[in-house]
Amino acid sequence: xxxxxxxxxxxxxxxxxxxxxxxxxxxxxxxxxxxxxxxxxxxxxxxxxxxxxxxxxxxxxxxxxxxxxxxxxxxxxxxxxxxxxxxxxxxxxxxxxxxxxxxxxxxxxxxxxxxxxxxxxxxxxxxxxxxxxxxxxxxxxxxxxxxxxxxxxxxxxxxxxxxxxxxxxxxxxxxxxxxxxxxxxxxxxxxxxxxxxxxxxxxxxxxxxxxxxxxxxxxxxxxxxxxxxxxxxxxxxxxxxxxxxxxxxxxxxxxxxxxxxxxxxxxxxxxxxxxxxxxxxxxxxxxxxxxxxxxxxxxxxxxxxxxxxxxxxxxxxxx
Amino acid sequence: xxxxxxxxxxxxxxxxxxxxxxxxxxxxxxxxxxxxxxxxxxxxxxxxxxxxxxxxxxxxxxxxxxxxxxxxxxxxxxxxxxxxxxxxxxxxxxxxxxxxxxxxxxxxxxxxxxxxxxxxxxxxxxxxxxxxxxxxxxxxxxxxxxxxxxxxxxxxxxxxxxxxxxxxxxxxxxxxxxxxxxxxxxxxxxxxxxxxxxxxxxxxxxxxxxxxxxxx
Numbered sequence: 388x389x390x391x392x393x394x395x396x397x398x399x400x401x402x403x404x405x406x407x408x409x410x411x412x413x414x415x416x417x418x419x420x421x422x423x424x425x426x427x428x429x430x431x432x433x434x435x436x437x438x439x440x441x442x443x444x445x446x447x448x449x450x451x452x453x454x455x456x457x458x459x460x461x462x463x464x465x466x467x468x469x470x471x472x473x474x475x476x477x478x479x480x481x482x483x484x485x486x487x488x489x490x491x492x493x494x495x496x497x498x499x500x501x502x503x504x505x506x507x508x509x510x511x512x513x514x515x516x517x518x519x520x521x522x523x524x525x526x527x528x529x530x531x532x533x534x535x536x537x538x539x540x541x542x543x544x545x546x547x548x549x550x551x552x553x554x555x556x557x558x559x560x561x562x563x564x565x566x567x568x569x570x571x572x573x574x575x576x577x578x579x580x581x582x583x584x585x586x587x588x589x590x591x592x593x594x595x596x597x598x599x600x601x602x603x604x605x606x607x608x609x610x611x612x613x614x615x616x617x618x619x620x621x622x623x624x625x626x627x628x629x630x631x632x633x634x635x636x637x638x639x640x641x642x643x644x645x646x647x648x649x650x651x652x653x654x655x656x657x658x659x660x661x662x663x664x665x666x667x668x669x670x671x672x673x674x675x676x677x678x679x680x681x682x683x684x685x686x687x688x689x690x691x692x693x694x695x696x697x698x699x700x701x702x703x704x705x706x
Numbered sequence: 707x708x709x710x711x712x713x714x715x716x717x718x719x720x721x722x723x724x725x726x727x728x729x730x731x732x733x734x735x736x737x738x739x740x741x742x743x744x745x746x747x748x749x750x751x752x753x754x755x756x757x758x759x760x761x762x763x764x765x766x767x768x769x770x771x772x773x774x775x776x777x778x779x780x781x782x783x784x785x786x787x788x789x790x791x792x793x794x795x796x797x798x799x800x801x802x803x804x805x806x807x808x809x810x811x812x813x814x815x816x817x818x819x820x821x822x823x824x825x826x827x828x829x830x831x832x833x834x835x836x837x838x839x840x841x842x843x844x845x846x847x848x849x850x851x852x853x854x855x856x857x858x859x860x861x862x863x864x865x866x867x868x869x870x871x872x873x874x875x876x877x878x879x880x881x882x883x884x885x886x887x888x889x890x891x892x893x894x895x896x897x898x899x900x901x902x903x904x905x906x907x908x909x910x911x912x913x914x915x916x917x918x919x920x921x922x
């Protein structure tokens with residue numbers, strides 16, 4: 388790990404100002420991904436701003452009937468919150484499907500959104516990776532790509548976004564709120580928050596340098612049957628091969644977002660018109676532009692089967 | 707002939723000698739390289755920072771390299787070597803301690819981030835003469851082979867039972883609304899962050915179940 392200076396911020400404004408003063412600074416909250424990457428010298432901040440003392444750890448009702456989740460609310464607390472469990476079940480389920488009890492106690496809402504890919508070529512500093520070292524190439528495209536993205540990919544990168552929580556936020560139409568050093572605030576729809584890799588896969592989100600997430604807001608409850616179904620290589624404590632977040636209404640209409648298939652939570656609103664016609668019809672539009680490798684082509688069929696199971700589950704029948 | 711007692715070394719001594727050997731090798735390689743002043747841009751210097759927290763009921767004040775993890779602070783600076791370093795990347799759970807009442811992996815947390823925190827390690831749960839009920843249950847059920855993951859398993863299990871008591875649901879909880887029961891499926895899911903390469907899982911599950919049932 389490279390040496391770094393360290394300070395504790397006491398307010399969001401103080402944290403944003405500290406970031407503006409220090410090029411090479413990073414915010415740290417849970418640290419569960421950042422520290423891991425710092426040990427490998429994939430992340431090399433010269434200054435860490437500890438934001439654990441800035442507040443932002445509450446979950447409040449909004450005047451619109453939704454919820455405002457502070458950036459520092461821990462994954463455990465968000466999943467256990469009674470409003471989330473009752474009205475946003477897909478979010479509680481997605482959180483509980485991720486990581487381990489210990490990590491959920493540490494990881495924050497904002498940090499979960501900002502975690503980096505777990506692509507093994509990104510993690511292995513002996514391998515080329517355009518995300519870690521822009522212009523060095525992609526080891527995954529002609530390498531071992533079983534876990535990688537099948538849609539929204541580029542010639543530069545086929546990494547996936549690893550978050551389960553973000554997939555649920557996408558299907559719930561969440562909004563990410565931020566603050567910058569000049570006190571300006573932004574509200575970024577979750578659909579626009581994460582980027583596709585394009586020719587700049589080293590940039591994961593639309594955040595500006597030094598911009599800090601203060602909260603994630605949810606609109607009023609969408610109702611329906613809310614399901615998060617995750618398929619992985621072991622029963623617990625593993626990243627998704629494929630996951631489906633769905634909100635399905637009694638009349639068969641609904642929304643669906645996918646995890647484990649793209650550089651961001653994957654949702655195509657136009658495909659949702661096909662929901663009453665079943666999984667095959669939805670997936671045909673949802674993954675219409677898929678570009679698979681021989682290793683990960685199985686994900687096309689897997690998505691359809693998982694969505695089929697989710698739709699059957701919502702109807703209370705065996706698939 | 708040497709007195710066999712003179713040869714007695716602890717496992718920790720062997721590990722320390724091993725690490726020193728590596729350090730010596732690195733030092734000799736460095737001495738063959740350029741003098742620091744002739745090297746490329748001067749390497750950033752380590753930064754020290756003060757932090758005070760409470761470990762097992764005792765206040766501690768440390769002046770640490772900011773890079774020091776909570777795990778290394780406990781083991782190398784406070785000599786509390788009960789907490790183990792397994793993977794050092796948050797995947798195995800051997801370094802689990804309880805901070806502010808919650809189980810965390812101490813390898814993915816910087817010591818300086820724990821100002822004023824209350825940390826409980828395996829040494830703080832019980833003593834050899836007065837075991838914590840979870841420690842006693844692990845002994846009774848033979849819930850380990852090599853024992854390396856055990857301190858993390860026990861800290862994790864103690865805090866896990868508190869999570870159930872607080873109403874935190876899990877991935878296998880069928881209905882998110884009512885209070886959860888500690889079924890075997892719940893226990894296994896909730897303990898999935900603690901790996902045991904010896905595979906003592908069935909006995910670990912029995913030990914935890916016994917403690918959970920005695921509390922109800």
